[in-house]
Amino acid sequence: MIYRLFRPLVFALRAEDAHRTTIAALKRMPRKPVPQFAPSLGQEIAGIHFPSPVGLAAGFDKDAEVPSAMLGLGFGFVEVGTLTPRPQAGNPKPRLFRLKEDHAVINRMGFNNGGQLKAAERLQMRVRERGVVGINIGANKDSEDRIADYVLGVQRMGGLADYLTVNISSPNTPGLRQLQDEGALKELLQAVREARGDAGPPVFLKVAPDLEADDPERISRVAIDSGIDALIVSNTTIDRPDTLQSPLASETGGLSGRPLKDKALAALRGFRKASGGDIPLIAAGGIENANDVWVRMRAGASLVQLYSALVYEGPGLAMQIAAGLSRRLEAEGVSNIAEIVGTE
Numbered sequence: 001m002i003y004r005l006f007r008p009l010v011f012a013l014r015a016e017d018a019h020r021t022t023i024a025a026l027k028r029m030p031r032k033p034v035p036q037f038a039p040s041l042g043q044e045i046a047g048i049h050f051p052s053p054v055g056l057a058a059g060f061d062k063d064a065e066v067p068s069a070m071l072g073l074g075f076g077f078v079e080v081g082t083l084t085p086r087p088q089a090g091n092p093k094p095r096l097f098r099l100k101e102d103h104a105v106i107n108r109m110g111f112n113n114g115g116q117l118k119a120a121e122r123l124q125m126r127v128r129e130r131g132v133v134g135i136n137i138g139a140n141k142d143s144e145d146r147i148a149d150y151v152l153g154v155q156r157m158g159g160l161a162d163y164l165t166v167n168i169s170s171p172n173t174p175g176l177r178q179l180q181d182e183g184a185l186k187e188l189l190q191a192v193r194e195a196r197g198d199a200g201p202p203v204f205l206k207v208a209p210d211l212e213a214d215d216p217e218r219i220s221r222v223a224i225d226s227g228i229d230a231l232i233v234s235n236t237t238i239d240r241p242d243t244l245q246s247p248l249a250s251e252t253g254g255l256s257g258r259p260l261k262d263k264a265l266a267a268l269r270g271f272r273k274a275s276g277g278d279i280p281l282i283a284a285g286g287i288e289n290a291n292d293v294w295v296r297m298r299a300g301a302s303l304v305q306l307y308s309a310l311v312y313e314g315p316g317l318a319m320q321i322a323a324g325l326s327r328r329l330e331a332e333g334v335s336n337i338a339e340i341v342g343t344e
Helices: 001-011 015-026 067-072 115-126 146-160 176-180 182-196 213-225 258-275 290-298 308-311 317-333
Strands: 044-046 048-050 053-055 079-083 096-099 102-109 132-137 163-167 205-206 230-233 254-257 281-284 301-306
Touching: 001 015, 001 079, 015 067, 015 096, 015 163, 044 301, 048 132, 048 163, 053 067, 053 317, 067 079, 067 132, 079 115, 079 163, 102 258, 115 163, 132 146, 132 182, 146 163, 146 182, 163 182, 176 182, 182 205, 182 230, 213 230, 213 258, 213 317, 230 301, 254 258, 258 290, 290 301, 290 317, 301 308, 301 317, 308 317
Parallel strands: 053 079, 053 301, 079 132, 132 163, 163 205, 205 230, 230 281, 281 301
Antiparallel strands: 044 048, 096 102, 102 254
């Protein structure tokens, strides 16, 4: 309710300016301890204990500036990045747009970040703090060897991450999604696994929602055979549904938020069917409330990630969803949330 009172002031700023203002404010906030969640929300995925299934997606905290602050706001885990080996400015501004009429966002940021080495300095300062922090790694736009960029990301960031996410799903780096092709994907994941070795953190793979009919089966097979620990389904879409009302709907970039809900859910179901439950799935895209999380988990997701909904619902959303899930589990007599995964 408080955020909704202030939201018109936030929306008076351009979207990227509002985001930077938010990051700056979070950096100055008094440090909050990681909340205690209901035991029924906790589960172990890829050897990591996640105290709540509600996580923060990559893209919000690109440079690992506020992971502890976001954990203090009630996220069960936080994913920072995408971080590239070298700093890059990203695409020209403006490149972030609110579609207010649609509760959606379009971005064409282009992996803007200060580089892995600067982020590593920040992350080294919080290694003793509680809370699950994943690191999302990508390739530089002008890289001559993108697989080498991912290998370097594993080597630099692996010791600081509870898990690493290999992001090949952004539509804003030309040619990046071609790494989802079978041959390229096998080569990439083999190189990443070799770089990680036996002592490194779990590796997750983030995929796009814009898929051909056989993509879930092909990608799932390669991921499982390569020893990948989980799939994140999915990133933003380049599609533009006919239902969009905002005059900004024609902006290029990836669309996220409410209009992505059905497509992301369909992609999740496709990967659950293709994988047969042999690899954990993490759902992202269009998740706004506890019921959305419930639906995604019953469709096969063990965890979920939010981002765009925060723009419209405010920073208390993660705690609201966790509380709603806890109440529903109690009402339905379910002792642990893992019991509903894949029960659709």
